[in-house]
Amino acid sequence: MSEGGAGQTVHDGVEGRATSEGATGRATRRGVELVPFAGLRPHPPLARFSLRGELRLLASVLAAIGVPISQGVCRAVTGERCIALWLGPDEQLLLAQDAHGSQLAQLLSEQLATVPHSLVDISQRQVAFEIVGPIARTLLSTGCPLDLADEAFPVGMCTRTLFEKSEVVLWRSDPQAFHVEVWRSFAPYVTGLLAQAARELGS
Numbered sequence: 001m002s003e004g005g006a007g008q009t010v011h012d013g014v015e016g017r018a019t020s021e022g023a024t025g026r027a028t029r030r031g032v033e034l035v036p037f038a039g040l041r042p043h044p045p046l047a048r049f050s051l052r053g054e055l056r057l058l059a060s061v062l063a064a065i066g067v068p069i070s071q072g073v074c075r076a077v078t079g080e081r082c083i084a085l086w087l088g089p090d091e092q093l094l095l096a097q098d099a100h101g102s103q104l105a106q107l108l109s110e111q112l113a114t115v116p117h118s119l120v121d122i123s124q125r126q127v128a129f130e131i132v133g134p135i136a137r138t139l140l141s142t143g144c145p146l147d148l149a150d151e152a153f154p155v156g157m158c159t160r161t162l163f164e165k166s167e168v169v170l171w172r173s174d175p176q177a178f179h180v181e182v183w184r185s186f187a188p189y190v191t192g193l194l195a196q197a198a199r200e201l202g203s
Helices: 055-065 098-111 136-141 184-200
Strands: 008-010 032-034 040-042 046-052 076-078 083-088 091-097 118-121 126-132 158-163 166-174 177-183
Touching: 032 126, 032 184, 040 184, 046 098, 055 098, 083 158, 083 166, 091 098, 098 118, 126 136, 126 166, 126 184, 136 177, 136 184, 166 184, 177 184
Parallel strands: none
Antiparallel strands: 008 032, 040 126, 046 091, 046 118, 076 083, 083 091, 126 177, 158 166, 166 177
8 A cells, every 4th residue: 555645444453354242242443544654563453451559469469360560660561461561650551462352351350359449441442553663763753752762762661652642652662663552533643644754754
């Protein structure tokens, strides 16, 4: 597909795939149009949970079921069942394969039944993509106010920030790869700006 304003429709990050409400009760998700550019990699489907509570308590309770809790400020950790991103002193974003989302939700609910917490499935709210390659950091820097240099934003770091006028969650998953979580309605806006920057940079 050419870059000339043409969109790429993805359903939960996979072209041509959609999920529908079934036995799990998870609702149909709308396709999201991403504006393609060199370095854009739509992410496979993800289940997402916003988990809030006292992090040390959550970590001790959830270790038994292979769910990690990141206690390092602005750091991501990978566990057996999901990845946990630190977004605040009492807030985690849990990312898991979409196919495992219902099972993870049930395990979390059971394990946390007696623990004060808030657990919200936000799978439908956001879409994920990656920006990869040698100019990934440069592309993001065109709209993100953070210092993304290796020393300031190393691999494993994550945070909630802005890209132009859109809130995003940014996680550096590799030296030349950034994972971006954005609200679905803002995905075309963010990828459109990135596509324009990529053209201007000649990539």
